[in-house]
Amino acid sequence: MLNITTQLTLKEITFFIPQDPQISNISIAVDRLEAFVLSHMILMPLQFSDLIRFPTGSIVPSGYHNRMIRIHNNGRGHFVVNNAVVNVPNVCSSSLGIKCHGVNKVINYGRATYGNLSNELF
Template structure:
């Protein structure tokens, strides 16, 4: 079981490296993703992305794992931590839920923060976790290269 996970991880890392700068993150994609987030009531996450708009932006296409507004309002994110928070809630390549569902339980995928890894817990569409957070709303962002999925918690990482 560990060997297939290792191959998937190596594939993802290689793919993420090769794709990092081929499709620059552009304002059109960002605005389309923010519109999709708002349409599904992920206002808080959309607002965090807009806070970065113009100051710094990711240089590649991502998959965002978005906590809902209730979870975001219970967290304490300072203005200086917004980019780090967003990158910890991202995978450095665009993945639909169908793509994620192919990863077996135990697979580690890189987060947008290069020092953090996300562990997949795959027990099917209704029971799919990234670290401690369950995906509760799949394929929210469909109108841009950016993909996103709603999760039920702020993603936590082991130290």
């Protein structure tokens, strides 16, 4: 889903996977698919046991420039990235460089700007 330039630089990531019904309810233009994928990742592989060590209010960069993920750590039962609850931790933890966690919704960043376009995003 990502272009070859992006693929070469993303060898170790944490990806937050929205539930299927959430993804199917949004419309993503082909030219924005890469932004969607990158905005749902952190550029380091983190098991849930690593994520849970972040204190509430921590801000980490997403894979998409100028997009930050705020962590709300209320323990294993309610760990939130921006507006999305991590509800299925360690989905693809067997991969060496890629860690995945299921989230209950698409991560929201509010108003975002892409070039000359300003849109409500994800």
